[in-house]
Amino acid sequence: MTKPFGRSLRALWGFADGAILLNQGSFGACPLEVMKEQDRLRREMESQPDVFFRTRILPREGQTELRAVAGAIAAFVGAQADNIALIENATAGIQAVLRSMPLARSDVILITEHTYNAVRLAVAATCAETGAVPLIVPMPLPITADALVAGIQQVITPAVKLAVLDHITSPTALLVPLERIIPLLRANGTRVLVDGAHTIGQIPLDLGALQPDWYVSNAHKWLFAPKGCAFLYAAPDVASITKPNVVSHYIGLGFPQSFDYTGTRDNSGWLAIPAALKFFQSLGPEAAWAYQHRLIDVCTGLLSPLGIQPVSPRDMCAGMRSFILPQTRAAEAADGAAVLHSLWKDASIQINANVTGGKLLLRVSAQVYAGDEDMQSLSQALKRIGWPGR
Ligand SMILES: Cc1ncc(COP(=O)(O)O)c(C=O)c1O
Numbered sequence: 361m362t363k364p365f366g367r368s369l370r371a372l373w374g375f376a377d378g379a380i381l382l383n384q385g386s387f388g389a390c391p392l393e394v395m396k397e398q399d400r401l402r403r404e405m406e407s408q409p410d411v412f413f414r415t416r417i418l419p420r421e422g423q424t425e426l427r428a429v430a431g432a433i434a435a436f437v438g439a440q441a442d443n444i445a446l447i448e449n450a451t452a453g454i455q456a457v458l459r460s461m462p463l464a465r466s467d468v469i470l471i472t473e474h475t476y477n478a479v480r481l482a483v484a485a486t487c488a489e490t491g492a493v494p495l496i497v498p499m500p501l502p503i504t505a506d507a508l509v510a511g512i513q514q515v516i517t518p519a520v521k522l523a524v525l526d527h528i529t530s531p532t533a534l535l536v537p538l539e540r541i542i543p544l545l546r547a548n549g550t551r552v553l554v555d556g557a558h559t560i561g562q563i564p565l566d567l568g569a570l571q572p573d574w575y576v577s578n579a580h581k582w583l584f585a586p587k588g589c590a591f592l593y594a595a596p597d598v599a600s601i602t603k604p605n606v607v608s609h610y611i612g613l614g615f616p617q618s619f620d621y622t623g624t625r626d627n628s629g630w631l632a633i634p635a636a637l638k639f640f641q642s643l644g645p646e647a648a649w650a651y652q653h654r655l656i657d658v659c660t661g662l663l664s665p666l667g668i669q670p671v672s673p674r675d676m677c678a679g680m681r682s683f684i685l686p687q688t689r690a691a692e693a694a695d696g697a698a699v700l701h702s703l704w705k706d707a708s709i710q711i712n713a714n715v716t717g718g719k720l721l722l723r724v725s726a727q728v729y730a731g732d733e734d735m736q737s738l739s740q741a742l743k744r745i746g747w748p749g750r
Pocket residue numbers: 385386448449450451452476478479526528529530555557558578
């Protein structure tokens with residue numbers, strides 16, 4: 361694609377006029393071209409439902425169109441199609457792994473202070489059911505890669521049977537150095553489930569090199585797929601124990617076919633993944649990532665005069681960065697929502713804000729359709745509107 365990145369690219373999405381979009385990270389944003397492909401697939405499905413499901417969806421000899429989509433994802437993330445299941449979202453994939461992992465009373469499940477809330481709750485529910493115990497590693501802000509690795513290293517014991525680790529954390533947008541952490545856990549015999557909800561499309565992925573036991577990622581965030589599109593990777597030695605959340609006709613086929621059909625549902629999102637991959641490739645991934653990094657630097661420079669500093673050094677973020685909004689009082693739980701809503705209401709800015717580790721944070725996503733002007737609008741709005749406890 362020769363089109364320049366920045367606001368002129370907004371024409372490829374169906375964004376509302378005037379909306380300033382700095383939050384690809386929460387819900388993604390699907391381009392018109394990909395939505396068109398999903399519409400086409402839905403029309404085909406409803407034009408002759410029997411033929412559509414029987415010839416394209418139901419796992420017969422294991423070679424459905426969904427398997428072909430899994431193959432396309434596998435090629436993109438350094439894995440094999442047989443190790444990739446298509447799932448609705450990261451939440452569902454993590455749930456499936458937690459239910460599949462054999463856990464006994466007093467086994468420890470390691471998570472961190474920055475683990476996504478829904479994942480923390482899923483781990484808590486698993487612990488309540490199995491008698492396992494959650495271990496939440498503190499990650500005080502600001503943080504460096506060395507401090508993060510050391511924090512995890514010092515709590516690893518033989519009792520830690522499963523670690524659920526983010527590849528890019530949600531509230532803090534930290535790029536976690538998993539290539540340093542996974543070997544430590546593997547050496548301890550700990551199984552590793554990586555929550556890569558934000559990664560596919562935001563950073564290059566090579567699961568063959570990373571060697572997690574399981575890895576989930578959302579194609580509907582940074583890969584531009586329709587909503588409800590994610591994948592679950594299971595390494596060869598855990599694939600046979602990895603079960604879907606829903607038992608249906610094909611449960612006997614095992615991973616990954618048992619995930620392909622869990623009752624009648626709309627498969628058009630997954631079938632549109634090749635269109636999302638094509639769109640993403642057409643941007644030129646290297647150029648897109650370089651643009652996003654530059655835009656993050658522009659944003660950092662504009663927020664700095666307001667006393668707003670990043671949560672970590674530059675090497676720990678990719679296309680998203682979180683910043684600490686300084687306060688003269690302790691952060692309150694409601695402060696995040698207050699920032700988010702005031703920026704939205706008073707400046708038409710869609711962004712993520714949250715309170716983590718006692719700090720009020722603003723998380724900025726620098727997607728290719730955003731421009732320097734958007735970052736200027738953000739810094740001006742923050743200067744004008746302020747934030748709780750400023
Ligand atoms: C780190 C992390 N894990 C899991 C999720 C859940 O993703 P989904 O809502 O698509 O299941 C999110 C969503 O933002 C996330 O940031």
